[in-house]
Amino acid sequence: MNQAQVTKLVSKLRIKVAPEPRRLRNPKGPEGRLDKLRKTVTGLIKFERIELNFNRADEARQYAERLISEAIVHGDCHKPTMEIADYWLLEKELIHKLFKVLVPRYENCNTAFTKMYRAPRPLYSRNIEKAVLELRGNPYPSLINKQYSNRHLIQNVLLDAAKYDYRQAKYAEMADKIGKTENQELNKLSKKDEITTE
Amino acid sequence: MKLPLTQFLQLNLRQSNIKGFTSIRCLSTQEAIERRHHLFTLEKKRQLENVGRIEKIEVRYKGIPKDCTLVMNKDISTPYDCARHFSEWHMESSALALIDGSMYWDMHRPLTESCTLEFQTFNISEPQQVNKAFWRTCSFMLGACATVAFKDKVTVKLHSFPGPDIRSGSFIYDVDLPTLPDWKPTPQEMHTLSAEYVKLTRQNDLIERLEVGQELALEMFVDNEHKTKQIPDIARTNGKVTLYKVGKHVDISKGPMISSSGQIGKVFVSAVHKLLGSPESDLKQLYRFQGVALPTGVILNHFAFSILTERAKKLNSARSPINPFVDTRESVEPQSMQAHA
Known part of the structure; x- marks a missing residue:
C-alpha cells in the first residue's frame, strides 16, 4: 500500500459531489461541455449571483468550489494554480478578483463558498428545473428571510398571543376541576360527619 | 354625480335650511362613496395647486x-x-x-x-410600528369591504375602529346596519365578505393621505351621522382631520398607514358580532366586524393560520364605542369567576 492518500493531495470540497459527472449534452462533445461550464464559472465569479438550469448550476458549482479552494491553498505565486485560473476564467480581470477579493473573503471560511437554491419554474413552459447559484458574502440582499424567528414579526406576535390565550384557558379549566374535586371531597367529609354524629 | 364643490355646498345649504339632512339621507351608499371620493380628489388637487413656487x-x-x-x-x-x-x-x-x-x-x-x-x-428587526400601521390599515380596509359587500337596499353606516391591538388576535370595525336589526351571518356570507376583502386587496390601490379642515370633513361625511359626531372631537386639537383613501373609499384615521392595499396578503374576515348599547345611549346596537390578516410574502403554515382564524372568531375585547362601561368579555367572565371561586 504505497499509494498516497488522495484526500491529502486534494482539498476536500464541502459540498455534495455526484459520483458521475453530468454530460450536459451538446454538439461539440466533452470539450463543449467544459466550454459551457467555463462560461458559467466565469459568470458566477463575475456577478456573484446567477440563475440558470439546475443541472448546469450543480455541475458548475463543483468546479467553482474547486477553483476557489485551490486558490486559497496555493495562492497566486503557484504556477499550476494560475494556469487553472487562467483556463476557467474567460475574462482575465477576474483572475485578480479571485486572488485579491475572494481568497481573503473565504480564507477562514469553514463552510462551502457557494450557495445554491432551487428557483421557481415559469408556468406553462418546458419543465426544466431552475436554480440560483451565488457566492457567499455577496453584496445583494438575502434571498431567504432569515429573521423568521424574530418575535416582533406580526405572525409571531399573533401566534404568541394565541398560545398565551390557549394556556390561560387550560389553566382556568384545571383550576375549575381542582375546585370541583375539592368541593366533592368536602361534601363527602361532611356526609361522613353526619353519619358519625348519627 | 360629479358636481363641482360649490354646487354641493349650495345643495346642502338649501336642504339644511328647509328640512335638515333628511334628503341627504336618501343618498344611497354608492352615491355617498362617489361623492366623498370626488370631494377628496378636488381637495387634494387644490392643496397641490396651493403649494405655489416649488422649492x-x-x-x-x-x-x-x-x-x-x-x-x-x-x-x-x-x-x-x-x-x-x-x-x-x-x-x-x-x-x-x-x-x-x-x-x-x-x-x-x-x-x-x-x-x-x-x-x-415588514421583516426588519424592529417592526412594531410597521405592524401597527398594518393592523390599522386592515381595519380601515375592513370598513371599505363592509361598505361594498352589501346590496344597495342595506344602508351601511361605518361607526369607528379602535387603535390597533395585534395581541387581541383580530382587527375590527364597528358598523351600524340600521336596516338589519337582527342579522346572524351564515358561513356563506362570511366567505363572501372575505372574498370582497381579497378583491379589494388585489386591486392594489395606493393608500392616499390628506389633511382637511373641519368644515370640509363634515361636508364629506354628511350622510353618516356617527362620523359627523366624531369629527368635532377629532378636530379639536388643530382644526384638522386626517383622511385616508383607498380606491374610492374615504375614511377618518389618525394614521400612519402602509403604502398600498396590495401589501395585505392572506386575509380572512372571521366573525360579525352584535354589540348592544347601554340603555341611555341613543344608539341601540352595532355590529363588530372582525378579521385577521398577514402581509404579502409572509408564508404561514395553513394549520398555524387556522389557529389564528379560530381565535379571531371570538368576540374582540376592545372597548365598545356605544357602551364603554361593560366589558365585552362577558362570555368568558363567568368561567373564570368559577375558577377563582
Missing part, C-alpha cells in the same frame, strides 16, 4: 443599495417618489418611511423639509 429639499437616504442624497420637491414629493428612484422592490416592499430616525411617515405623505429617510418593510 427643493435634500433627502438623505440610508439603506440598500447605498446611502445617497436625493433632491426632491418640498410639499410635493413623498417617500414613495423617493422609492421610485431606486427600484420596484423598494416601491412594493416599503410599508412605512422613517424620517430623521424617529418619525414614522406615510409613504404617500409629502415631505415638508430636508431630512434623512429610511424605508421600513
Whole structure:
C-alpha cells in the first residue's frame, strides 16, 4: 500500500459531489461541455449571483468550489494554480478578483463558498428545473428571510398571543376541576360527619 | 354625480335650511362613496395647486443599495417618489418611511423639509410600528369591504375602529346596519365578505393621505351621522382631520398607514358580532366586524393560520364605542369567576 492518500493531495470540497459527472449534452462533445461550464464559472465569479438550469448550476458549482479552494491553498505565486485560473476564467480581470477579493473573503471560511437554491419554474413552459447559484458574502440582499424567528414579526406576535390565550384557558379549566374535586371531597367529609354524629 | 364643490355646498345649504339632512339621507351608499371620493380628489388637487413656487429639499437616504442624497420637491414629493428612484422592490416592499430616525411617515405623505429617510418593510428587526400601521390599515380596509359587500337596499353606516391591538388576535370595525336589526351571518356570507376583502386587496390601490379642515370633513361625511359626531372631537386639537383613501373609499384615521392595499396578503374576515348599547345611549346596537390578516410574502403554515382564524372568531375585547362601561368579555367572565371561586 504505497499509494498516497488522495484526500491529502486534494482539498476536500464541502459540498455534495455526484459520483458521475453530468454530460450536459451538446454538439461539440466533452470539450463543449467544459466550454459551457467555463462560461458559467466565469459568470458566477463575475456577478456573484446567477440563475440558470439546475443541472448546469450543480455541475458548475463543483468546479467553482474547486477553483476557489485551490486558490486559497496555493495562492497566486503557484504556477499550476494560475494556469487553472487562467483556463476557467474567460475574462482575465477576474483572475485578480479571485486572488485579491475572494481568497481573503473565504480564507477562514469553514463552510462551502457557494450557495445554491432551487428557483421557481415559469408556468406553462418546458419543465426544466431552475436554480440560483451565488457566492457567499455577496453584496445583494438575502434571498431567504432569515429573521423568521424574530418575535416582533406580526405572525409571531399573533401566534404568541394565541398560545398565551390557549394556556390561560387550560389553566382556568384545571383550576375549575381542582375546585370541583375539592368541593366533592368536602361534601363527602361532611356526609361522613353526619353519619358519625348519627 | 360629479358636481363641482360649490354646487354641493349650495345643495346642502338649501336642504339644511328647509328640512335638515333628511334628503341627504336618501343618498344611497354608492352615491355617498362617489361623492366623498370626488370631494377628496378636488381637495387634494387644490392643496397641490396651493403649494405655489416649488422649492427643493435634500433627502438623505440610508439603506440598500447605498446611502445617497436625493433632491426632491418640498410639499410635493413623498417617500414613495423617493422609492421610485431606486427600484420596484423598494416601491412594493416599503410599508412605512422613517424620517430623521424617529418619525414614522406615510409613504404617500409629502415631505415638508430636508431630512434623512429610511424605508421600513415588514421583516426588519424592529417592526412594531410597521405592524401597527398594518393592523390599522386592515381595519380601515375592513370598513371599505363592509361598505361594498352589501346590496344597495342595506344602508351601511361605518361607526369607528379602535387603535390597533395585534395581541387581541383580530382587527375590527364597528358598523351600524340600521336596516338589519337582527342579522346572524351564515358561513356563506362570511366567505363572501372575505372574498370582497381579497378583491379589494388585489386591486392594489395606493393608500392616499390628506389633511382637511373641519368644515370640509363634515361636508364629506354628511350622510353618516356617527362620523359627523366624531369629527368635532377629532378636530379639536388643530382644526384638522386626517383622511385616508383607498380606491374610492374615504375614511377618518389618525394614521400612519402602509403604502398600498396590495401589501395585505392572506386575509380572512372571521366573525360579525352584535354589540348592544347601554340603555341611555341613543344608539341601540352595532355590529363588530372582525378579521385577521398577514402581509404579502409572509408564508404561514395553513394549520398555524387556522389557529389564528379560530381565535379571531371570538368576540374582540376592545372597548365598545356605544357602551364603554361593560366589558365585552362577558362570555368568558363567568368561567373564570368559577375558577377563582
